[in-house]
Amino acid sequence: MRKLLKALGWITAIFAVGCIALVATFWVPDVPVNDLVPKWAQPPSQFLAIAGMDVHVRDEGPRDDPEPIVLLHGTSASLHTWEGWVSALKKERRVVRLDLPGFGLTGPDPKGDYSFDAYARFVLAVLDALKIERAVVGGNSFGGAVAIATALAAPAKVSRLILVDSGGYPLNSTSVPIGFRMASIPGARFLIGSVLPRFVIEKSLENVYGDPSKVTPELVDLYFDITRRQGNRDALLARRSQAPSDGIAGRIKDVKAPTLILWGGRDRLIPPASAQRFKADLAVSEVVLFEGLGHVPMEEDPAATVAAAMAFLAKSADRVGR
Missing domain, CATH: 1.20.5 (Single alpha-helices involved in coiled-coils or other helix-helix interfaces)
Known part of the structure; x- marks a missing residue:
């Protein structure tokens, strides 16, 4: 013995x-937000005081747009994920993108509430602050689930939805990024809050891209920096327990807004079968599949994906006009 x-x-x-x-x-310690602002919040970035947070927002395009487009990013991402789309859309449409609580430069919710209901209230508060009465709301991954929650909370405020490799149902992943796997390890709060090799970010991005060669050092820098924003890593762990991937699955059928469903054919985190499930559950919807793209197709091929979004918006507008 x-x-x-x-x-x-x-x-x-x-x-x-x-x-x-x-x-x-x-x-890798946390980085104060003020150290990140000069690099990642250049104009037209602004910060809005909402629910005790300084919310990082970009609001571009013509102010007379009757239905602005609001774009929501996914887990561990930021408003920068929509850069390619905004370049095309802002010529004719007002486009608002923002860093959700717990992510990007907005940082953690002071109340620690990361439920879907809280996120929906937050998005609606941003719309109110910007005096937007009605909007097209789009979201990628977790942001798609937040878009759905927003449409359910205030149907009159959401005219249409654009879901890009959206969350909402239980995950049936065939491959999970190493960063997400680390977040699932018991006791991970200390590990993730203290240890973050840059290669973990790089390999996680390569995992979710259909073509890993498109992951650039500049892209890795962006994700590495915003992940280290003070409080974001703790918020990620809290959010995973409060807003599980299937937290709104039972309510998706209640969405009435016409919906475009865009999906990367090589998405291994949320495989394309989910796109068909959305189509079956959403009464007015259509699916566009991009065979060579992964979980963030709007980053990999912004031109092709935004073209599909613009075609959907044009058709929807024609329908409304009739």
Whole structure:
């Protein structure tokens, strides 16, 4: 027994030394938001005081647009994920994008409420602050689920939906990015809050892209920086427990807004079968599949994906005009 206890003591000591070495090697502390603003909040960025947060927003395009387009990013992303779309849309449409609570430069919710209902209230508060009465709401991944929650909370405020590889149903992933796997490890709060090798971000992005060669060093810099925004890593863990991937699955059939469903054929995090499930559950919807793209098709091929969105919006407008 004494030998066994001694061996266990040595194993525990070796494990502790290994953990200390890991943390010492890959220690990445949080970064104050003010240190990130000069790089990632250049004009036309602005910050709106909403629900105790300074919300990072970009509001572009003609102000006389009767139905602005509001775009919501996915987990661990930011408003920058829509850059390619906005370049095309803002010539004729007012386009609003924002960093959701717990992400980007907005950072954590001071109340720690990351439920879908809270996110819907937040989006509606942003619309009110910008004096937007009615909008087209689009979202990618988790942002798609938030868009759905917003449409359910205030149907009169959401004229149409654009869901891009959207969350909403239980995940049937065939591959999960390493960063997301780390967040699922018991005791991960300490690990993720302290250790974040840059290669974890790089490999996570390569995992969700249909063509990993499109992941550039500049893209990795963006995701690495916004993940380290003070409070974001703790918020990610809190959000995962409060707003599970299937948290609104039972209510999706209640959505009445016409919906465009865009999907990457190589999405392994939320495979394309979910697109067909959305189509079956949403009364007025259509699906466009992009065979070579992954989970964030609007980043990989903004030209092709925004063209599909613009065609949908033009058809919807014609329908309304009649």
